Amino acid sequence: MDKNIVVAIDGYSSCGKSTLAKALAKKLHFVYVDSGAMYRAVTLYFLRNNIDITNEKQVEEALKAIHLNFHSRDYQTHITLNDEEVSEEIRQMPVSEKVSDISTIKMVRKEMVKQQQRMGVSKNIVMDGRDIGTTVFPHAEVKIFMTADPKIRAVRRFKELEAKGETITLEEIFDNLAHRDYQDTTRKESPLVRAKDAIVLDNTTISKQQQLEFVLERVQPFLKTATSNHKYS
Numbered sequence: 070m071d072k073n074i075v076v077a078i079d080g081y082s083s084c085g086k087s088t089l090a091k092a093l094a095k096k097l098h099f100v101y102v103d104s105g106a107m108y109r110a111v112t113l114y115f116l117r118n119n120i121d122i123t124n125e126k127q128v129e130e131a132l133k134a135i136h137l138n139f140h141s142r143d144y145q146t147h148i149t150l151n152d153e154e155v156s157e158e159i160r161q162m163p164v165s166e167k168v169s170d171i172s173t174i175k176m177v178r179k180e181m182v183k184q185q186q187r188m189g190v191s192k193n194i195v196m197d198g199r200d201i202g203t204t205v206f207p208h209a210e211v212k213i214f215m216t217a218d219p220k221i222r223a224v225r226r227f228k229e230l231e232a233k234g235e236t237i238t239l240e241e242i243f244d245n246l247a248h249r250d251y252q253d254t255t256r257k258e259s260p261l262v263r264a265k266d267a268i269v270l271d272n273t274t275i276s277k278q279q280q281l282e283f284v285l286e287r288v289q290p291f292l293k294t295a296t297s298n299h300k301y302s
Contacts, residue, residue, distance in 0.1 A: 080215030104198030
């Protein structure tokens with residue numbers, strides 16, 4: 070049986086991982102799985118339900134009540150939390166400020182990794198996150214590690230939130246990203262690190278199209294093993 074292809078894209082916050090992963094999945098006709106959105110959706114649920122993250126029983130019960138799903142509409146991937154569309158709400162600052170804390174919880178990560186691995190069993194997928202190439206799919210065919218200058222990342226995030234009408238300063242975003250970087254790279258459970266066989270993609274000064282072409286070149290050798298329509302135009 071031909072083997073499914075997994076493209077793992079890891080990296081820092083606001084590096085454009087999701088943008089690249091979506092474009093790549095669309096080009097290759099692969100399934101896009103936004104692992105970060107999954108952790109954000111869990112965070113939203115915890116915030117809404119005042120879950121005490123230091124209470125293991127509360128966390129365990131909350132995870133049992135959380136049902137996440139992805140669906141595609143207008144060539145965009147959307148996530149639902151217990152059948153409610155939350156793709157926009159999970160990107161707002163209240164969630165951004167807490168997602169790293171909740172992502173460090175071992176019980177949460179184990180449950181999300183289990184769900185993510187299940188998604189990669191029968192499909193060709195592109196998945197982005199913090200530990201995809203190291204923990205979720207350590208044997209992924211292609212691993213990309215994305216990075217960019219912190220100031221550039223903050224400006225990109227600022228423009229994104231500004232376009233949505235959110236009132237927040239550039240300094241607040243810069244501080245938030247610095248805090249998340251620290252938590253992501255120093256947490257005990259699946260920290261953000263570059264896999265030894267991951268290819269570094271620094272997109273500080275390159276366009277979205279150049280990023281897409283960079284990764285397509287790395288995926289090309291594996292396309293002949295795909296189990297579904299893998300031709301791209």
